[in-house]
Amino acid sequence: MTKDLPTLYHAPLTCSLASRFAAAEGGVPLTVEYLNLRTKELENGGSLLDINPLGQVSTLRLPTGELLTETATVLLWIQSQSPNQEYRRTPEDDDYFQLVRWLGFCATELHKQIFRVVFYQEATDQVKERIRGLAPKRFELLDNHLADKQYLLGEKVSAADAYLTWFFVLARNAQLDVSEYKNLNAYRKRMLERPLIQELINSDRDKYAEMGEAIIPD
């Protein structure tokens, strides 16, 4: 662990990748500690369960020793720490609650409501299909929202975009396709083409293969 940097406990390609996207875009340095999400073993020894009893990412240890869990919270913290004025957001900013809104949307409408079930091995195909049926309304809402905007908050990229972009990284594995939603699809491409994001996805794909976890369906 590098002294004085926050430590992100990270399982490749999972939602903690959104936290890495936000940190990279905002220029917020993090130490990344890899872990196997199935066994909870940390690459450098020990178990995530001793840090976060739920054994979940995103989990962030702040330099003060304080622990943050919940991806939306970790993303808010990262964005609040950015040295880049354009990127940093705090509760004093006018669009702060829009940021909280879209983080909540990504967490509850997409991540936990859709991915949670579709990636749950024990769920039947019928249940998964039913859950996939919730996606179009949510995609349509995003598509309409993005009709006159580059990013979720308008013209400036934010941690909410980081969360939504992570959703797109795994959308194909979840058999979800946004190509018929013009604005949303253009946004998806725009975000996935950002160099820092591309770099992190590639490095996570390599690490995922190296760890041989096989937790995400092809």
Ligand SMILES: N[C@@H](CCC(=O)N[C@@H](CS)C(=O)NCC(=O)O)C(=O)O
């Ligand atoms: N409430 C947490 C849940 C995040 C979550 O579901 N993380 C998944 C990876 S994307 C995870 O850690 N799954 C392992 C498990 O639940 O045992 C958050 O919002 O960050």
